[in-house]
Amino acid sequence: MIATNREELKRVEDKIKGRLYWFEETDSTNKQALERENVPDRSVFIAKKQNAGRGRLGRSWVSEDGGIYMTIYIMPKTKAQDISAITLVAGAALSEAIENSKIKWPNDIILNDKKVSGILVQSKISNSGEMAVAVGMGINVNTEAFPRELSDKATSIYKESGKKIKRAELIESVCDKFFKAYDSFERKGFSELSESYKKRSATIGKEILIIKDGESKRATALDITERGELKVRYGDKEEILNSGEVSVRGIMGYV
Numbered sequence: 001m002i003a004t005n006r007e008e009l010k011r012v013e014d015k016i017k018g019r020l021y022w023f024e025e026t027d028s029t030n031k032q033a034l035e036r037e038n039v040p041d042r043s044v045f046i047a048k049k050q051n052a053g054r055g056r057l058g059r060s061w062v063s064e065d066g067g068i069y070m071t072i073y074i075m076p077k078t079k080a081q082d083i084s085a086i087t088l089v090a091g092a093a094l095s096e097a098i099e100n101s102k103i104k105w106p107n108d109i110i111l112n113d114k115k116v117s118g119i120l121v122q123s124k125i126s127n128s129g130e131m132a133v134a135v136g137m138g139i140n141v142n143t144e145a146f147p148r149e150l151s152d153k154a155t156s157i158y159k160e161s162g163k164k165i166k167r168a169e170l171i172e173s174v175c176d177k178f179f180k181a182y183d184s185f186e187r188k189g190f191s192e193l194s195e196s197y198k199k200r201s202a203t204i205g206k207e208i209l210i211i212k213d214g215e216s217k218r219a220t221a222l223d224i225t226e227r228g229e230l231k232v233r234y235g236d237k238e239e240i241l242n243s244g245e246v247s248v249r250g251i252m253g254y255v
């Protein structure tokens with residue numbers, strides 16, 4: 001069965017330490033996670049459809065039935081300035097869960113050079129004064145076609161593999177991989193995850209455009225540091241970039 005319903009998510013519910021919130025349709029699972037009070041740590045919000053899905057950089061995220069729209073709600077011990085690394089933790093986990101995928105730094109998941117999944121991390125200070133983080137993930141799973149303006153940049157697992165897959169199984173795998181990576185991050189920071197992240201990087205070695213404060217510069221992506229930053233070279237100068245400060249584009253196409 002392709003459809004995802006509440007019943008199929010029972011295995012996910014049994015595994016997670018927090019609560020499972022499931023919606024036939026909602027505005028945005030990130031918004032739901034951040035606006036609700038008293039959400040237990042390690043809860044997961046899942047919607048079959050979103051009518052106001054949010055993307056990075058103020059963009060919207062097309063969220064018709066067929067994809068996975070989920071938010072993992074966590075209350076990390078990590079310092080606020082290290083929160084941006086959580087997007088890389090989620091990227092590493094998603095890429096592991098989506099067969100043959102790679103990561104365009106910091107956290108777009110790509111299949112055959114097109115984006116199959118995106119991550120939006122948002123945070124707030126909860127009532128109890130602790131930091132709460134919503135790790136939103138959108139995955140194009142069984143989508144058959146995209147609007148024309150997206151079709152040269154976006155793809156779905158179905159479009160690339162010809163196979164329709166069970167969303168509940170992929171959700172379970174994403175949760176397993178995310179919580180494993182997150183536990184390691186909470187203990188040791190990004191360093192232990194950086195090798196597996198780097199193996200999946202589609203950015204290292206590429207000529208890229210760095211967009212910062214409205215200006216773009218051409219550079220070569222050299223490496224990902226143990227803190228998840230991108231090391232680049234412009235001419236004879238090297239620089240370390242943090243994912244919160246810049247946006248990166250490929251020179252040839254999307255990656």
Ligand code: BTN
Nearest residue numbers: 028030054055056118119136138
């Ligand atoms: C991106 O622009 O690449 C990030 C897209 C993130 C989309 C997901 S879908 C589930 C969660 N809820 C939202 O409103 N956005 C994220």
